Amino acid sequence: MVVVFGVTLITFVLARVVPQNVAQVWAGFQGFRASEDAVRAVEEQYHLNEPIHVQYGYYLRDLVTLNWGTSPITGRPVADDIRTFLPNTIELSAAAMLMAMVIAIPLGIVSATHRNGIGDHLARLLALFGVSAPGFWVAMVLQLIVYYRLGWIEDPGGRLSNAVLRSNPVENVTGFLLVDTVMTRNWVAFRDALEHLVLPTITLALPLIALISRMVRSSMLEVLQQDYVRTARAKGLTERAVIGRHAFRNAMIPTLTVIALSFGWLLTGAVVTEVVFYWPGIGQYAVGAVMSFDFPAIIAFTAISATIFVLINLVADLAYAYLDPRVRYD
Amino acid sequence: MIHGGRRAELARLVRPYLQNPLALFGFAILAVILISAIFAPVLAPYDPRAIDLRARFASPGGEHPFGTDAAGSDVLSRVIYGSRLALMSGVVVLLISALGGSLLGLFAGFRGGWVDEVLMRITDMFLAFPGLILAMAVVAALQRRGILVVVVAIAIRWWAPYARMMRAQVLTLRELDYVESARAAGVPRGRILMRHILPNAMSPIIVQATLDLGYIILTAAALSFLGFGAQPGEPDWGRMVADGREHLRDAWWVVTFPGLAILFTVMAFNLVGDAARDIFDPRLHGG
Numbered sequence: 001m002v003v004v005f006g007v008t009l010i011t012f013v014l015a016r017v018v019p020q021n022v023a024q025v026w027a028g029f030q031g032f033r034a035s036e037d038a039v040r041a042v043e044e045q046y047h048l049n050e051p052i053h054v055q056y057g058y059y060l061r062d063l064v065t066l067n068w069g070t071s072p073i074t075g076r077p078v079a080d081d082i083r084t085f086l087p088n089t090i091e092l093s094a095a096a097m098l099m100a101m102v103i104a105i106p107l108g109i110v111s112a113t114h115r116n117g118i119g120d121h122l123a124r125l126l127a128l129f130g131v132s133a134p135g136f137w138v139a140m141v142l143q144l145i146v147y148y149r150l151g152w153i154e155d156p157g158g159r160l161s162n163a164v165l166r167s168n169p170v171e172n173v174t175g176f177l178l179v180d181t182v183m184t185r186n187w188v189a190f191r192d193a194l195e196h197l198v199l200p201t202i203t204l205a206l207p208l209i210a211l212i213s214r215m216v217r218s219s220m221l222e223v224l225q226q227d228y229v230r231t232a233r234a235k236g237l238t239e240r241a242v243i244g245r246h247a248f249r250n251a252m253i254p255t256l257t258v259i260a261l262s263f264g265w266l267l268t269g270a271v272v273t274e275v276v277f278y279w280p281g282i283g284q285y286a287v288g289a290v291m292s293f294d295f296p297a298i299i300a301f302t303a304i305s306a307t308i309f310v311l312i313n314l315v316a317d318l319a320y321a322y323l324d325p326r327v328r329y330d
Numbered sequence: 331m332i333h334g335g336r337r338a339e340l341a342r343l344v345r346p347y348l349q350n351p352l353a354l355f356g357f358a359i360l361a362v363i364l365i366s367a368i369f370a371p372v373l374a375p376y377d378p379r380a381i382d383l384r385a386r387f388a389s390p391g392g393e394h395p396f397g398t399d400a401a402g403s404d405v406l407s408r409v410i411y412g413s414r415l416a417l418m419s420g421v422v423v424l425l426i427s428a429l430g431g432s433l434l435g436l437f438a439g440f441r442g443g444w445v446d447e448v449l450m451r452i453t454d455m456f457l458a459f460p461g462l463i464l465a466m467a468v469v470a471a472l473q474r475r476g477i478l479v480v481v482v483a484i485a486i487r488w489w490a491p492y493a494r495m496m497r498a499q500v501l502t503l504r505e506l507d508y509v510e511s512a513r514a515a516g517v518p519r520g521r522i523l524m525r526h527i528l529p530n531a532m533s534p535i536i537v538q539a540t541l542d543l544g545y546i547i548l549t550a551a552a553l554s555f556l557g558f559g560a561q562p563g564e565p566d567w568g569r570m571v572a573d574g575r576e577h578l579r580d581a582w583w584v585v586t587f588p589g590l591a592i593l594f595t596v597m598a599f600n601l602v603g604d605a606a607r608d609i610f611d612p613r614l615h616g617g
Contacts (some may be wrong), residue, residue: 006455011467014352018471026471132597136555137571137589140578144525144586218378272552276575286463287556290470302467306458 012059015050015299023048025295027072032288038072039243045069063303069296073289078296082282082304088159089173089274089281093266095201100208101259107209108216108255110222113243130210139203139276145146146199151291153195155238156280160229164192200277204269208262219251253323276330346609356601358612359594367413369418374407378565379597387581399574401563406584407592411565416595419481419549426485428539431492437533439500440523450497462551469558477566480550480559488546495538499531533610540606544599551592567592 002295019025027042043049047058062068068078111120150316153179155298159195168188171277173180173244178197222227224247233239271283275283278284282301343452345351366373375393382402390397396405438449455466465483472479503509504527512522553559554568562573568586 002459003454006451007458010455010459010464014467014471019473048591128597128600129593132544132548132600133587133593134555134596136568136573137585137592140504140571140575140585141589144578144582212462243461264460267460268552271462272555275556286466290466292492293470293473295470298467298470302463304457304465309460310458321556329338 003310004307007303007310008060009056009064011299011303011306012056014302015295016046016055016059018047019295044059053265068300071289073292073297073298074293078300079295080310081285082300084175085280085282085285086304088177088279089132089270089283091178092197092200092204092273092279092281093177093270095197096204096208096266096269097259099201099205100262101206104209105214105216105255108213109243111213111217112220115221117209119216121215123264126212127210129204130208130317133206134272135203135207136276137198138188138206139273142203143276153198155196156199157279158208159196160189160192161196166190189257196277199280200273203276204266204275207265207269210299211258211262211265215255216251219254221254222245223247223251253320255317256319256323261314265310267309347605349362350605350608352601353605356598356605358503359598360602363413363417363595363598364614366410368419370411370414374410376404376407378408379410379563380404387577387584396587397581399570399581399584405564405570405587407567408570409587412570412588412591413479413595414546415560415564415566416550416592419477419550420543422475422481423485423488423546423550424539424543426481427488428492428535428542432496432535434489435493435498436500436523436528437498440504440527441520443454446497449493453490453493456487457494459487462489462552464530465549465553466556466558469553475558477554477559477563478589480553483553483558484546484549486587488542491538492535495534499534500527505528526571528543529547535608537603537610540599541603544596544603547599550597 016022017178022182023039023043023046026037043204048167049053050058066079068082070076071078075079107123107126111123142299143156146152168186170177170180170186170189171184173183177193178190181187181193227243229247237246267283270281271287273279274281274283275287284303286298288294289301334377347357350485380403382398385394385398386400388398389393389404390405394404394406396409398404434453438446461484464487468483468486469475469479472482497616507607509522509526512526517526551568551571552560554566554571559573560566561568562569570588571585571592574581574588579583
């Protein structure tokens with residue numbers, strides 16, 4: 001709770017204390033100066049003439065009531081913009097997390113059970129590549145190979161091809177494209193959306209695969225040395241049962257923490273991935289906002305990211321306590 | 331005798347690295363990067379900023395081993411010069427955050443009480459932000475672009491883990507017998523801190539710093555790629571990848587080579603850092 005409060009404090013300092021000519025900045029300048037009237041309107045709207053601690057009070061109230069201001073660039077309320085772009089980021093992140101877990105967990109288990117075998121070495125190499133390669137570059141190399149050289153996909157960016165947008169327009173129900181296309185049985189658009197999802201998902205999943213597979217491996221190795229695993233083996237259980245039932249479940253507990261921490265990578269990775277693939281998510285929106293000094297949008301994005309990050313870590317802590325009875329938060 | 335002792339000490343320190351082929355590979359890459367950063371003017375065949383519109387998009391090979399970019403500049407020369415910006419920005423961010431963070435953690439851990447409580451809460455607040463995202467907000471708040479802004483923007487979040495780590499170290503170490511006995515012998519607090527606690531708290535910090543240097547370079551490259559760091563034309567790896575983006579179809583080399591440079595640099599710091607961790611913390615061996 002203290003931390004969420006701190007997040008608002010830091011964003012407030014960045015939004016209102018650090019910049020010079022705050023009202024000018026919030027009215028959107030850069031290139032052309034905001035008119036006197038616009039500046040005065042902004043001062044009015046954000047209470048910029050009040051003392052700083054009073055401003056902070058208003059700021060907190062606005063944050064909680066989703067009154068995040070109007071973007072001087074798009075002219076729309078920031079909350080509306082975020083509502084449009086956030087589902088795209090959530091879909092991409094969920095796909096990446098799913099892909100990462102499906103690949104990383106078996107990979108980690110195989111690495112641990114066949115320690116120093118070929119599989120283990122290959123997994124180590126993949127992990128090293130995953131954490132070392134810049135996401136924006138991986139994204140471009142994938143485009144170069146899969147799109148330009150092999151021609152396996154028809155369009156390297158965005159969520160839908162223009163042709164599909166014209167022939168099979170998607171009805172907006174939930175804002176989540178994949179869900180909407182299924183609900184309206186628009187299979188042509190669904191297929192097209194899936195195709196567009198593949199490369200960004202791989203890009204985003206790569207560092208997560210690295211982090212999660214290494215964690216699964218090392219916690220599996222530790223668990224496999226425990227007495228209860230030896231007992232399970234000694235009483236004649238099959239290797240499958242020993243690993244699946246006894247070792248894996250316990251190894252998953254520390255892995256959970258890493259999965260929660262990797263949401264930080266996910267949020268960061270989404271920014272560059274979305275830019276390269278012209279993915280209309282909040283990451284790309286935020287980059288555009290920083291480029292054009294669209295302050296209300298930047299601050300909303302920063303605060304949302306940090307809050308999501310904090311909440312996920314909280315959930316992971318609670319899940320940890322639930323799964324591991326030795327941990328208790330009093 | 332003393333000389334021989336030192337040599338044995340050095341051998342003891344170096345041997346584990348020599349026995350680890352991956353760490354050796356990491357050191358080899360680092361050596362290449364360091365040499366190209368120091369001797370860039372000698373090694374680079376061309377001026378990295380030279381514009382030659384007649385030589386635009388030359389394929390790799392012949393006079394231009396890595397080809398040329400949209401301005402006709404030699405990609406190899408730009409990659410070589412890029413190592414300077416990458417290493418420099420990485421080292422500066424690391425120095426600021428590791429020194430600042432460690433000092434803060436040292437102070438918090440040693441003072442304890444409400445000072446510790448307050449400082450650690452502040453640290454938590456900064457840890458709540460994913461690095462790149464806070465950096466973007468800082469770039470916006472400063473209303474400037476450039477490498478210096480990137481350095482500040484990254485350092486503003488990066489000190490926090492060091493503060494936590496150093497504090498944890500101090501809390502563990504100050505309960506140990508040898509510190510206890512130094513205190514009982516009447517050694518002043520400052521001296522205990524500097525002579526007895528600090529040297530022993532350093533090893534995890536150094537390991538972390540080695541690993542971090544790679545990630546800092548990665549984050550700086552991402553910020554440059556997004557257009558917040560080095561400006562167009564500057565020989566910066568992230569910027570070069572961004573500049574090559576429009577011409578990906580026709581000139582793959584403009585994007586590929588600087589990207590590989592980032593990949594290998596980060597990988598090298600990871601390899602060396604992993605090896606250092608195994609050596610400093612034998613419990614994790616092979617883990």
